[in-house]
Amino acid sequence: MATIDSKIPEGPLAEKWTNYKAHQKLVNPANKRKLDIIVVGSGLAGASAAATLGDLGFKVKCFCIQDSPRRAHSIAAQGGINAAKNYQNDGDSVYRLFYDTIKGGDYRSREANVYRLAEVSNNIIDQCVAQGVPFAREYGGTLANRSFGGAQVSRTFYARGQTGQQLLLGAYSALSYQVNQGNVELFTRCEMLDLVLVKDENGKERARGIIYRDLVTGEIKRCSAHAVVIGTGGYGNAYFLSTNAMGSNGSAAMQCYRKGAWFANPAFAQIHPTCIPVHGDKQSKLTLMSESLRNDGRIWVPKKLEDAKALQAGTKKPNDIPDEDRDFYLERRYPAFGNLVPRDVASRAAKERCDKGFGVNNTGLAVFLDFKYAIQRLGKQAVADRYGNLFDMYEEITDDNPYETPMMIFPAIHYTMGGIWVDYELQTSIPGLFAIGECNFSDHGANRLGASALMQGLADGYFVLPYTIQNYLADQIQVPRFSTDLPEFEAAEKAVKDKIEKIMAIKGTRSVDSIHKELGHIMWEYVGMGRTEQSLKTALAELEKVEKVFWSDLRVVGVADTLNIELEKALRLLDFIEIGKLMAYDALNREESCGGHFREEHQTPEGEALRHDDQFSYVACWEFQGEGKQPELQKEPLNYEYIKVQTRNYKN
């Protein structure tokens, strides 16, 4: 077993990043021009990295599966982006943001990484403002802030309910600038299908390129570079229904995993508490309602079981239930944070109530988010100013008017904290392969705080990777540009083609979506919000069956060498099945509850998550051992030098 070196720099916590930058190796401008970098993905992380690397002078090739980099799913983030600016003078600081993030992540992330994230958060805001991102402003002309779950300060910067969109368009415009300058080449509607490793003169395998499919022509092509960066987002769509975009997938990460990159903490998936409940079996995705709604909305279910039954049967309306019969369970259980507890806590509390039979819609899987009180306190206009567009969106989808009747919400899969393992330099266990944004296992530990995903994606892309990748590339300046005729490329391309041929030859009866739905059902039932040893073992057995169905009964119509949306989905589904297994293995191994991972065997008498720091204070790194074989676990211990590890407490 290899030893894990996470390359944390020496020195006190607050000086580590400064020290690193002071001593790292750099590449001079003349050499930068000679070095190629592939960036896969064009979301906040991918676009910001590609733009910044291009701006530094590297030759960048940026890939995305959509028709334009601007479509990446980062665009859908609504609420905001955190930064430790302390513009509100409410006691914020880099240390406090660092502390909140570690605590919010239930003490399962690296101190040094998180501190660096908090440190560069302020630069992100400055950068975005300079790009022309229209952040919300006060009348005095300064930047406005709002509060978010898991924090007691207002540190979230926002652009209406479209912060992700504005930040992504900022990164996209920076990327467009670099395309104009000739430093970045875009490959749109192209999907990475494999990572290519090439041995160097010392016999060491390095990431040197990718195999990709042109989604319009169906051609399989090769691309080579001195380093490969993947920023392809999370794998939440393994659950079929999630808040992710239809195209979001974990395939690029899985290709890296199959080539030897460790996959870390796959079980850590975030379930977002405020989504619109599932309404039928034809549903294709779940819609998130911004977490910012919890600033003014109050979450409740009936106190009396008979009221809940009446709501489920449709014989009572929510407004028929008087205030004294309403159970504001978050305010009851967590007086200090109330409705603004972190996402994992809020989600679990909703599940607890619904499991007890207090759910409020016909499926019994929903709770109320009520704005009656905010409207009484602030007036309808003020509420409309803050949340008008979200209310309209809700009404469009559900045909209910949230000004008059409470919204119904239920938790849904939203974000995956787990991902490709990276060291302090964001380099994976494969030399020359880097992972950024949601795609890496990153800085959020077992649970991510609201408004921190945008922060991490941009931190990695603008301010971390462009430094750390040079430390690697400085040794590569003697290496000339690669030919894609190398036997390694040929072999990788052949493997991809064989795989596609094999899938096309199944000619069964089941559509890709029908199998994907089956997978999603297994994941949600057995690897969902509450997991047990039994459920996880069931999941593994069921996943085997799904995989068999895939290989024996899948039907992909059409041909492979042209545009074929069914083939695209089939390739991704295969990787989702693999991810599902990985999640189940990891969840089974982690016999404790922390953050988004809740093992029902491990809870306090009050039903809170119970961690076992003595046994599980580590990053679980899974190493691929071959198709059909159980992956091997390696552990990177987490040492907390600057923070006292505590039980999370949002009560007082």
Added chain:
Amino acid sequence: MWLINSSIGRKLVMSVSGLGLILFLTFHMAMNAVALFSGEGYNMVCEFLGANWYALVATVGLAALVVIHIVYAFILQIQNRRARGSERYAVTAKPKGVEWASQNMLVLGIIVILGLALHLVHFWSKMQLTEIVGGHEALVYQGLAIAPTNGAALIAINFSNPLTVAIYVIWLAAIWFHLSHGFWSALHTIGWNGKNWIKRLEVISNVYTTIIVIGFIAVPLLFLAQSLIDSNFVLEYVKNTL
């Protein structure tokens, strides 16, 4: 040259030439209004604007504006059709807030040109053109020779024909539609617009256009009405102008 090569440049030419024509229409309407009150006064204006050098220069300028406006209209139309692509939508629906006129400016423009041609035959060829070629009479009406500067008589004679008046009304209606969009659109194109001004400009444009068109339409209607009431009206009127 950006007035030819860029889309906004081409639109600017349309806009400025259009505004120039609106200005001309305003003068023309004011001039016509004189005929409503006094044939004598109107003829003084006609004499003033006969084949004098300044009137000729203005006419050439005006003609240039018309030609530019028309030529650009066709260029834009051809380019826009090409930009639309080769396939057409099978189903189209007019979205709310879209004026009918705005999508039919070319058709309206063609009606305006046809009307203009007739108008030139009725008046300009008899008046300024006749003077230019050295003629001394516009036409002979019931044995009376009408001088090229006797606009008032021409008005009375032409507008006693109900068919002519009907054509003029249709023509002016087309001008109303053309201008109701063209006026604010021209101002929009030169960049004069904003969140608040957009409504205001539309109102101004409608009011202004309506005033101009009413001013024009009043003359034929008034003269037709008078000739219908009194069958001797035209002859009497013409005699008075001699």
Added chain:
Amino acid sequence: MEKNISFTLKVWRQRGPKEKGAFKEYKMQDIPTDTSFLEMLDILNEQLVNKGEEPVVFDHDCREGICGMCSLYVNGHPHGPSTGATTCQLYMRKFKDGDVITVEPWRSAGFPVIRDLMVDRGAYDKIMQAGGYVSINTGGVPDGNAIPISKEKADLAMDAASCIGCGACVAACKNGSAMLFVSAKVSQLALLPQGQVEAARRAKAMLAKMDELGFGNCTNTRACEAECPKCISISNIARLNREFISAKFKD
């Protein structure tokens, strides 16, 4: 609230950019009214795949109205009959039992059809690359609060910036003009001091690229504004005109 409807779908099917397309009719039975329009197409595709036919290809991704990927021309309207919404935010409750629903791709020379209802909007990327940015490097920028920006200006910039680049403006325009898209980006950046510095250069470059790519000339019909899923105002077009004309006169 919930009920099922049956209707006829007329869908444009086209193999490739150069090939001839045609409408194909599909009878849809018992579709719940609380499914979204795209979920209804998913149902159709599932049925087609089960019959061994190729599914209808259409662009879609986030399905929450922000990525700008979905692009269907439904019953004569880009993004369908709802106002201020994208195709993915259109629900079947907008339709009645027995309706005939015609679904076409965006039709414009600037957006060639790739397959069925999927079009190539790469032209928008090219316009953005021509100047839709502030030419700054990463790092070395002033503090976020160093330049105060009035709330009014910031809000106006945000209105313009909410463009999702879906192409509905071009699809709706009888002139195939991309002015609303171009003007939204030019306006956003011209309104903010950060973008003001190169506002003239940007307006000229983006417009020149738009013209070069074969988009039409704007005639202010306001169809773009009426069909824009983000309700972007044509006052942005006036601002672009102003920026462009004054830049040209300064040259």
